[in-house]
Amino acid sequence: MKRLLEGSQAVAEAVRLCRPQVVAAYPITPQTHIIERLAQHVADGELKAEFINAESEFGAASIVLGAVVGGARAFTATASQGLLLMTEVLYNIAGLRLPLVMVCANRAVGAPINIFSDHQDSMSVRDAGWIQLYVESNQEAADTLIQAYRIAEACELPVMVCMDGFLLTHTFEPVDLPAQVAVDNFLPPFHFSRTLDPARPMTLGGASEVDNYQEYRVAQHEALENASALIEAFDAEFGEQFARTCGGLVQGYCLDGAQTVLLGMGSLMGAVRDVVDKLRARGEAVGALRLRCFRPFPASALVRLLSGVQRIIVLEKAISIGAGGIVAAELRAALQQAGTPVEGVVGGLGGRDLTPDVIEKIFQEVTPDEGGNTLRFASTHVSPDSKKEVDNG
């Protein structure tokens, strides 16, 4: 049965269904509704977990780290500044190969301080060693959260479920919440192979030096790459059990015969599909590709899906200041042999709307430029000074 749920509520209900034993968090907009609802569930006895109000996000990440090595399934959520404050611990969690799930309610990073949605926060920690899954809808947020625990615990890798702040966290959509028994069937009870236990003393997090540090890092990289197959497999298995999937690693739309494909992540892809429908109806050979899994970067799947495409536009809500689009750069590297031009557009920063009009303009106006690699900025504002801006007047 579908219920009308805010994205935060949907994801909190999914967390409850996964039966975490420790939830730790620190308040930050737009993540707070998630932990407020979980706190209420704990207060009402509907979720039997220790709810820990951390003294900072750095503390919250450290508490869930401790909870996992103590043998408990754990959950935390944050956004923006909070995610950056966690950064040191995020790397540590990944390096320790801990099965942990967190939600990043994607929000811009200051200065200037801005509470609205873009992907700068999670994109800034893309190298920390976490699996990153970007969801498109409230339903997917809930479903991906459940899959995330399965992935994390099978691979002993942390998973970050990235959902657009406000656009999803504060927006109501009909959501079909699975039954507890179905989730219990899909997600086995928590088990961590390196739980701290006096009956089996183990040293975790010891020093490593020149002779073996690099091997640890290589192993971590390989583990993340190997996770790709499981991310796809568990999405398929979820589909068999719940009759819906979340898009595996990448999800194509109207790719058959598409000459121009727009690639993006997160909630903006609904609008992109609408625009694709409109342009297709006018006979334009366009398609869309949603990158659900950004880490591990599904390079081979992208190359396969984009073969034969003449022009790729990447529309992304984050920027590597001084370099340009992040996804665009990685996609260019993946497509180096194919030689398909990749046009980078950065937009939607700090919550600016990427409306169908803006997206349509991007399809129509972004053409291969002479030097390649030119970064364009999508904007709903007229900016006569900037020839590089794509605006909707």
Added chain:
Amino acid sequence: MDRRDPFRHNVLTSGHRACSGCGEAMAARMVSDLIGPDAIYINATGCLQVFTTHNQQSAWQAPWIHSVFANAAAVASGVEAALRAQRKKTPVVVQAGDGGTFDIGLQCLSGMIERGHDVLFVCYDNEAYMNTGVQRSSSTPHAVHTTTSPPGRVSQGKRHLKKDLISIIAAHNMPYAATATIAYFPDLKAKVEKAMGITGPRFLHLLSPCPLGWAHDSALSVSVSRLAVETGLFPLVELEHGELTGVMRLAEQKPVEAYLRPQGRFKHLFDSKEGGVELRHLQALADARIRRYGLLETDTQWDTHSAMQSARHGRGGYASPMSTVEALNSDA
């Protein structure tokens, strides 16, 4: 082989890489043997973590984890919450140096205590960042020579007072907080055992000499620890729910010089007129602590008042009269 027999098997075994005479290694061996191997140990970054784990080797015979520098108390909070959720009773112990306690780890420690986690936090205080090469911490006593508080033409080492951490900790109104040193093992043993018998957050502050950073003979670590107590600079106290409930009284007060002389980190104070001002101030600080905790039957013979009144002008603990500092500055 019974790893639980502390006479044969230490929780922290030999073969680790601590310097000879390391006060922290001695303190950690004593504390962990008193607690035993049936506990989970969480270690902050620092000497103890570095010298006990190395390239897949470990000196720990108990479950042990190191995450990062600042978060040991938060990791312990999570471990304890996980154990509570699973209805397990394993004790949780944090070990950290003064950097991981007084400075970078203080926020997580305060959070852990405020939330009432059932964790023993042990601070091995060697009064500077020894692992990185003897840099000043907020635990470094004033006037001490460290690599980032060097004495020079216009200053006499660290310019600020050692942070009064035990008072900050006790102000959380937590069940138990105490100070101890390796020089008084029966006292240390009683405090560890008392702490382990209490539920809730507990804190032990152990002064742990560092022969390298304090520049004393490595054979003197225990003696120097004892002198810190005997001079009144490091009172041995217990606080329960914020109230002082126990002090180790002194039969007599030794002059601070007896403690300072064997240590190279105070050497510069004996070479100059300005150093003399700092010596008087250090004596005054010892006197003040003796008075505060009632360590002597009679009042101290030293002149507490005058040295405590030296012009600080908001500069923390640095005792040199501003006129002296200004005169030296104007020379330059």
